[in-house]
Amino acid sequence: MARLLTASVVAATAALSAHALAQPAPLSAPEKIYAALAALPKAERSARIEQGARAEGKLVLVHTLRGALGAGHVELFHKRYPFLALDVAGEIGSQDAAERLLAEETAGRHLTDAIVTAVMDLDELIRRNQVARYPTPAVDAILPRYRAFIDPQNRWIPWFWSEHGISYNTSLVPPSQTPRQWSDLCNPFFRGAVSFDPAENRFLSGLNAMLGEAATVRLLECIGKNDPIVQRGHTQRMELMLAGDHMVQGDNYLYQGVAMQRKNSATPFAIVYSAPILATNDVAAINRNAPNPYAAALFADWTLSAESQAYLAKQLRGPVGLPHPYLPDNVTLIDNIDPPKETMDRLLAAWFRHVEKPR
Amino acid sequence: MTRLGLKEAALALLIAVLAYQVIVPFAMIIWTSLKLARPGEPDFLSLSFTFANYLRAYGGEAFWRISLNTLSFAFAATLIAFVIGAFMAWVIERTHTPLAGLIGVLLIGRIAIPGILIAISWILVASPNIGLINQMALRLAGLRNPINIYSFSGMVFVQALELVPLTYLLLGAAFKAMDPRLEEASAMTGAGHWHTLRRISLPLALPAVAAALLLLFLTTIEAFEVPLLMGTRAGMRVYTTEIFYDTSRTPVDWGLSSTYAVALLAVAIVLLFAYFRLVGHGERYQTITGKDFRPRRIDLGPWRYATCVLALALVFLITGVPFLMMLYASLLPFYQVPSTAAFASMSLDNYWTLFQNSKTVTPMINSSILGPAVATAVVLVVALISYFVQKTRLPGRRLLDFLGFAPVAIPSVVLGATFFWFYLIVPLPLIGTLTIIGLAYLTKYMPVALRFVSASMMQVHAELDEAAQVAGGSWARNFLKIMLPLLKPGLLAAWLWVMVHAYRELTIALMLARSQNRTASVVIFDLWEEGSFLRLGALAVLMFGLLSVLCALARVISARFGVEEQVA
Numbered sequence: 001m002a003r004l005l006t007a008s009v010v011a012a013t014a015a016l017s018a019h020a021l022a023q024p025a026p027l028s029a030p031e032k033i034y035a036a037l038a039a040l041p042k043a044e045r046s047a048r049i050e051q052g053a054r055a056e057g058k059l060v061l062v063h064t065l066r067g068a069l070g071a072g073h074v075e076l077f078h079k080r081y082p083f084l085a086l087d088v089a090g091e092i093g094s095q096d097a098a099e100r101l102l103a104e105e106t107a108g109r110h111l112t113d114a115i116v117t118a119v120m121d122l123d124e125l126i127r128r129n130q131v132a133r134y135p136t137p138a139v140d141a142i143l144p145r146y147r148a149f150i151d152p153q154n155r156w157i158p159w160f161w162s163e164h165g166i167s168y169n170t171s172l173v174p175p176s177q178t179p180r181q182w183s184d185l186c187n188p189f190f191r192g193a194v195s196f197d198p199a200e201n202r203f204l205s206g207l208n209a210m211l212g213e214a215a216t217v218r219l220l221e222c223i224g225k226n227d228p229i230v231q232r233g234h235t236q237r238m239e240l241m242l243a244g245d246h247m248v249q250g251d252n253y254l255y256q257g258v259a260m261q262r263k264n265s266a267t268p269f270a271i272v273y274s275a276p277i278l279a280t281n282d283v284a285a286i287n288r289n290a291p292n293p294y295a296a297a298l299f300a301d302w303t304l305s306a307e308s309q310a311y312l313a314k315q316l317r318g319p320v321g322l323p324h325p326y327l328p329d330n331v332t333l334i335d336n337i338d339p340p341k342e343t344m345d346r347l348l349a350a351w352f353r354h355v356e357k358p359r
Numbered sequence: 360m361t362r363l364g365l366k367e368a369a370l371a372l373l374i375a376v377l378a379y380q381v382i383v384p385f386a387m388i389i390w391t392s393l394k395l396a397r398p399g400e401p402d403f404l405s406l407s408f409t410f411a412n413y414l415r416a417y418g419g420e421a422f423w424r425i426s427l428n429t430l431s432f433a434f435a436a437t438l439i440a441f442v443i444g445a446f447m448a449w450v451i452e453r454t455h456t457p458l459a460g461l462i463g464v465l466l467i468g469r470i471a472i473p474g475i476l477i478a479i480s481w482i483l484v485a486s487p488n489i490g491l492i493n494q495m496a497l498r499l500a501g502l503r504n505p506i507n508i509y510s511f512s513g514m515v516f517v518q519a520l521e522l523v524p525l526t527y528l529l530l531g532a533a534f535k536a537m538d539p540r541l542e543e544a545s546a547m548t549g550a551g552h553w554h555t556l557r558r559i560s561l562p563l564a565l566p567a568v569a570a571a572l573l574l575l576f577l578t579t580i581e582a583f584e585v586p587l588l589m590g591t592r593a594g595m596r597v598y599t600t601e602i603f604y605d606t607s608r609t610p611v612d613w614g615l616s617s618t619y620a621v622a623l624l625a626v627a628i629v630l631l632f633a634y635f636r637l638v639g640h641g642e643r644y645q646t647i648t649g650k651d652f653r654p655r656r657i658d659l660g661p662w663r664y665a666t667c668v669l670a671l672a673l674v675f676l677i678t679g680v681p682f683l684m685m686l687y688a689s690l691l692p693f694y695q696v697p698s699t700a701a702f703a704s705m706s707l708d709n710y711w712t713l714f715q716n717s718k719t720v721t722p723m724i725n726s727s728i729l730g731p732a733v734a735t736a737v738v739l740v741v742a743l744i745s746y747f748v749q750k751t752r753l754p755g756r757r758l759l760d761f762l763g764f765a766p767v768a769i770p771s772v773v774l775g776a777t778f779f780w781f782y783l784i785v786p787l788p789l790i791g792t793l794t795i796i797g798l799a800y801l802t803k804y805m806p807v808a809l810r811f812v813s814a815s816m817m818q819v820h821a822e823l824d825e826a827a828q829v830a831g832g833s834w835a836r837n838f839l840k841i842m843l844p845l846l847k848p849g850l851l852a853a854w855l856w857v858m859v860h861a862y863r864e865l866t867i868a869l870m871l872a873r874s875q876n877r878t879a880s881v882v883i884f885d886l887w888e889e890g891s892f893l894r895l896g897a898l899a900v901l902m903f904g905l906l907s908v909l910c911a912l913a914r915v916i917s918a919r920f921g922v923e924e925q926v927a
Contacts, residue, residue, distance in 0.1 A: 040618040067885040087791070087874045090885075099611050106399035107783035124610045198591060200605065236479070239892065243694050245489045264693050275527065357594060 005248055025129045030286065030293035037297070038135045045137070049301070052294025053084060059295035060087045062097040062115040064282075076311055077302055082157045084295055094118040094282075098125055101287060105130045106289040110289040113296035116220030119149075119156055119281040120202060120338045129157045133291075136160040138301040141309070146320040148335065149281040156283035159303035161318040163254050163327065164203060165277040167238075171268040180274045182207070185250050186222035193247040194247070195237045197227040198356060202345040206336030213343055217350045223250065224354030242267055251278070255316040258326050276332040279318075366834040370753070373743050377762040380802045384769065384777045385624070392617035398780040412614040416622070426622070428704045429597040432514060432586070433579035439519035440575050443673060444526020445568075449556070451527070452534040456666045462674050463531070469678040470524050470859045471903045472583040472685070473883055479892065480681035481508055481517045482588065483688070488809050488834040509592040519583045522575050525807070528856055529574065533567030533814050534560070566817040569637045570810035573630050577767045578807075580623060583866070598623060599642055599770050606772055613776065620773045624926050627768035631761060669818065682903060689896035709897040725793055726862045726879035727916025733800040734858035740801070741809040744844060745816035750824055760813070767806035774803055775870030791873035799867045804860060808853035816842075863902070 017072040027035060033052075037045050053059075063070045080087055089201055092100065098121040104111050105128075127130050135154040142158065144152060149158035166179055173179075177189045185194050196203070207216040231237055238256045241249055249257075254277070258267035284303050286296045302308055309321040316325050323329075338344065387398075392412050396402035416422055449458045451463040484491050485508040496502040545555040561568065583599045588599060598619055605616045638921060641715070659666060688694055690705040744763045748756045778799040783787045790793040819842070827837040843850065866878040872881050879902075886895040 067891070089873055091421050092872075093870065102610060103397075103780065104400065104783060106397055107780070108399065109790075214636055227593060230594075236588075236892075239694055240482075240486075240489070243489045243696065245486060260693060267693065 004111065006239065027064075028132065029294075029340060030132050030290045030325070031134075031288065033293050034132060034134045034297065042137050045292075046301075049294050049297050050081075053081065053292070056292040056295045057083065058085045058087065058292050059299055060111060060292065061089070061296075061299060062092065062117075063090045063203075064092065064094045064097050064110060064116045065317075066090070066093075069317070072315070073308065073311055076234045077299060080302065080305075080307070081298060084298075090095045094121045098122060101125060101254050102128070102130065103171070105287070105289065110287065110291050112284045112287055112300055113290040113292045113333060114284055116282065116284055118162070118202065119151075119283050120205065120336070122283070122285055123338060124157060125285070126155060130288050132290065132296075133145045134286050134300060137296070138300055138304040141304045141306075143321060143323075149283075149320060152326045156285045157283050157300045157303060158283050158320055159308065160282045160320060161310050162280040162282055163277050163318055163333075164206065164251050164280070165254050166249065166272040167241075167252065167254055167257050168248045168270055168272065169241050169244065169246075169268050170270050172244060178270075179248060179272050181272075182219060182275050183222075184275075185228075185248065186219070186226050188226065188286040189250055190226060191359060192227040192229070194223070194226065194250045195231055195241065195246055195248070195252075197234060197237070197251045198230055198232055199348055199351050201338065201344060201348075202280055202336050203278065205338050206280075206334055206350060208339050208343065209323050209336055210276055210278070210334045213339075213346065216347060220249060220347075220350045220354045224357065228355055230356050242269060255326075259316055273328060273331050275325070276334045278336045279333045280336055367467075369743060369835075369838075370747060373740065373747065373759065376740060377744075377759065380798065380805070381762045382768055383781065384774065384802060385765065387777050387781060388617045388620050388624075388769065389775060391613050392621050394614055397613055399784060409604060413621075414617040414878055416615055416618040425596050425598060425601055428595050429580055430513070431460055431627075432518070432590075432595070432597060433576050435515040435542060436518040436522060436579045436582075437572060437575040439515065440522035440526050443519070444523045444571065445530055447523060447670060447673060448527045448530035448562075450666045450670045452531045453560070454659050454663065454666060456663045456670065457661065458667055458671070462667075462670050463527075465674045465678050466524050466527055467855065468903060469681075470856070471863070471901055471905075472678075472681055473863050473865070473880070473902075474521060474582075475865070475883075476590070476685060476895065476899050477681045478517060478522060478588040480582045481682035483511075483684050483694075484508075484680060485513065489696060491697070509589050511593065511595055514585050514589045514593065514595060517589065518579055518582055521582075521585070521679065522578060523673070523677050525578065525856070525916065526571050526575060528852040529571040529811060529814065530564060530567050532852045533564040533818065534813060535848045564814075565637065567814035569634050570814045573634045574767070574807060574810050577627055580626065581767070581770055583771070599772075602770050602772055606776070611776075613780075614775070616773055620769055623770065624765065624768040628761075631764055635757060646697065682900070684895040685899045685903075687896075688893050689900050691893055703787075709894045710901075713894055713897050722877040722882045723880050725876060728856060729793055729797055729800065730858040730862035731802065733797050733861040734854045736797075736801055737808045737857045738812070738854045739802050741805060741812045741853065742816075742843060742846060742850065744809060745813045745846075746838065749813070749816050750819075750842075760809070761808045764806045766802045769802075771803065771864070771866035772870070775867040778802075778867070779870055790871075791875055793876045796871050796876060798855075799871065800861045800864065803864070803867065804857040807860075808857050810844060811853035811856065812849045816845045819845050862906060 037048060040048060042344060061074075061329045063074055065073055065105050067090075070088075074086060074090065078084065078147060089097075089100075094117040097115040097117045101112050101115050102125055105125075122131060133154045134157065136157060139150050139157065144156065146161070149161065151158075166182065166185070170180060172193075177187070179185065179187065179190070184190075204216070207219065210216075211219060228250060231240075234252050235256055237249060238252055238260075239244065244259065254271050257267070257271070261267040261269045284300045286293070290296045304321055306321070309319040312319040313322050318324055318327075339347070391398060391403075393408040393410070395409055447462070447466060450460045456462075483489070485493070485506045487493055487507050487509070490506065490508065492506050493504045496505050508517070524857075540926055545559045550558065553875040580597075581599060583603065586595065586597045586600045587603065596925055602616050602619050605612050605619070687697070689709050690707070691701060692704050692706070692708065695701045695704075702709060703902060741763060744759050748760045769777070778789075778795060782795055789798075824837060824842065827841050828834075832840070861878050862878075863883070864878075865884055865918070868878045868880050869884060872878070883895060883898060886892075886898065
């Protein structure tokens with residue numbers, strides 16, 4: 001599998017860091033604990049964290065792996081550390097998780113210890129210095145190809161990644177018309193038969209990282225001319241496509257189709273491996289004012305443990321400590337980092353002008 | 360405490376409840392709409408205000424296009440829902456149509472099905488390419504996609520069907536409490552059924568009719584599932600989807616979302632004033648007096664079979680189609696259009712999987728507590744509001760009605776956020792409890808329940824209360840022993856409506872959910888997000904069965920202790 005575009009990650013990290021670097025804030029109480037832990041040998045550090053977590057006895061977590069997937073992951077953690085009482089909200093999305101922590105902290109209420117979120121949704125929390133710096137040797141478990149996901153300033157712990165790409169219904173798309181690249185979404189053969197979710201920053205930032213702004217706008221323009229379907233709900237779009245509603249998922253998670261196909265081999269699903277796949281870095285981030293800092297650290301480290309990573313692979317999600325469960329090694333990955341706000345505003349405007357044309 | 364003192368205490372408590380439950384959220388919404396700072400930020404509480412959010416929201420062409428979409432959608436859905444609902448209420452409550460009771464139960468049972476599943480069911484029935492109707496049209500007549508549910512008319516159709524049970528409950532309660540002697544008098548003058556219905560029955564039900572129109576219109580403006588699942592694909596954006604997309608980004612633009620909510624409030628105020636003008640003389644609609652009466656059913660002769668067939672066809676569309684779609688889907692291993700292979704692959708696996716998941720138990724218990732508790736609290740509050748507004752001469756009493764009804768203008772996502780923010784800022788330990796959800800529901804469901812009970816209250820003649828007072832009964836005793844029993848049709852309809860909706864409400868529950876206060880609807884959402892539509896179908900089938908039994912029981916109880924017995 002191709003390496004991630006390290007340079008772009010560094011650029012994004014630099015952009016996210018600019019504010020914090022300009023005005024270094026004093027360390028919060030949890031950050032002081034984490035700084036002290038960083039000075040300890042690995043074994044002693046782990047023992048100290050577990051000891052501290054035992055004393056705290058509780059972890060308040062917003063876990064954005066949905067439904068049974070997230071519940072299974074939390075259950076595994078609890079099995080490992082049964083002394084912790086877990087207060088887990090597992091029914092909200094990545095953006096909502098970041099918004100919830102932001103709301104609590106803005107109101108001066110320190111309720112949540114850690115959240116699981118896509119790194120791009122941390123932007124506002126980082127800008128407001130509400131994420132703890134947590135240096136941890138656990139990141140040593142991350143495979144070299146994913147090390148670009150690591151934050152040099154230790155504000156997040158990458159532990160899985162999500163793939164967005166093109167897929168299609170093999171019953172509806174004849175082999176001669178199989179899409180190969182993103183530009184094939186403009187093929188008139190697919191007129192009115194390519195679906196997208198309503199405006200998503202991560203999709204647009206991925207296209208921007210892959211093509212640059214001008215080419216992204218041109219792609220959106222030609223997609224728009226092909227009368228795309230815009231419909232809310234990744235899973236529902238996938239199900240509708242596989243039921244024969246339309247031919248192609250212009251952008252969607254790929255694992256759902258793979259899971260359905262493994263459940264029923266007749267599922268008419270195929271992934272376009274030749275088109276680059278957009279990768280979202282999913283992380284654990286600790287509240288700068290976490291009420292249970294040791295428990296938060298315990299969870300953050302555990303996410304990169306062998307059992308946590310194996311669980312992800314079994315569930316067809318993208319672990320960072322293990323090879324991907326179904327994507328071939330030679331697929332090209334694009335890290336869909338957030339571009340500057342002005343660029344994103346222009347991309348969103350182009351999206352609404354060409355693709356999601358309101359009536 | 361003296362008799363007068365108890366009444367005053369009840370009034371003071373009511374004002375306190377309304378102030379806390381309604382004025383505070385509205386103040387918060389209006390305040391937020393005038394701020395660029397987020398709640399909790401230092402500048403949020405300062406006394407500097409800006410209209411920047413209003414300029415952003417209302418200044419562009421998009422707002423007016425969205426307004427037009429919203430209003431035309433609401434108008435069309437209201438009209439259709441009202442016509443069908445009024446017909447159903449009349450057939451079920453006032454005629455000797457065969458199977459009327461069963462039709463009523465099936466119609467009310469429909470509200471047990473979560474709205475999101477109704478929308479999905481109709482997508483599976485009438486979407487292009489895979490919809491059952493389009494498949495049949497192609498196979499039988501060679502027609503390609505004659506119907507498209509992803510359209511304005513598709514949205515209106517599904518939303519209108521969604522609202523028919525509400526219309527039925529509102530009008531049915533009024534029809535049940537109608538004095539038949541007035542109709543008999545009309546008949547004696549030689550007027551036929553149609554003339555009597557038009558000149559006597561419907562005008563007498565004017566408060567309920569106006570309440571139904573008002574509620575249907577505002578409920579449609581606040582509707583979310585249909586615009587989200589069908590409107591987005593049709594390119595039809597309305598207020599609620601706009602607010603949803605505004606609150607789906609980080610950081611959420613609370614100022615802009617609140618500004619849209621203020622627009623909804625303005626619409627609600629205008630409509631509420633129109634409603635008050637329409638039903639301004641409450642005494643005209645009083646049919647329940649001290650004299651004995653029994654609501655009489657109209658004998659339609661052979662036409663009763665025609666009304667039966669038509670009502671059955673409608674209830675099939677409203678309840679049967681979505682239910683059968685869910686039943687069908689719940690038996691499949693993966694969704695596929697009906698075929699021999701699909702039927703051969705059916706099993707009960709989705710049901711077993713549901714029962715094996717222990718994490719569904721606590722949320723079900725939570726909802727089973729929340730639903731009845733909230734419904735009871737709401738019904739008590741709105742009964743008091745109705746009483747003070749309609750049976751007293753208190754200055755400013757209309758304000759109580761307005762406060763009780765105004766939350767209809769707050770979209771659930773904004774209401775949920777307001778309660779979340781409020782209890783974050785105010786140091787009360789309610790975050791993560793069932794109480795915070797219950798309080799939010801109290802505000803959310805007051806408007807609908809108020810119109811149910813208000814319409815019934817208008818039919819109760821003031822002479823009953825006055826007679827009880829003359830007989831020396833205390834105010835509390837009169838209220839509990841005379842007023843509430845007389846209001847039973849409206850109270851029961853309101854209680855059922857609130858209970859079922861509180862059981863299945865999602866948006867607020869999701870915004871306020873933590874590990875200990877998850878509700879059944881959050882489980883539904885989990886299944887939905889997981890893409891387990893088939894298991895979701897299984898859950899919905901079970902919920903439908905359970906709540907239909909509850910509705911049937913309620914009807915039995917209503918028949919046993921309803922108006923007939925109280926006044927006879």
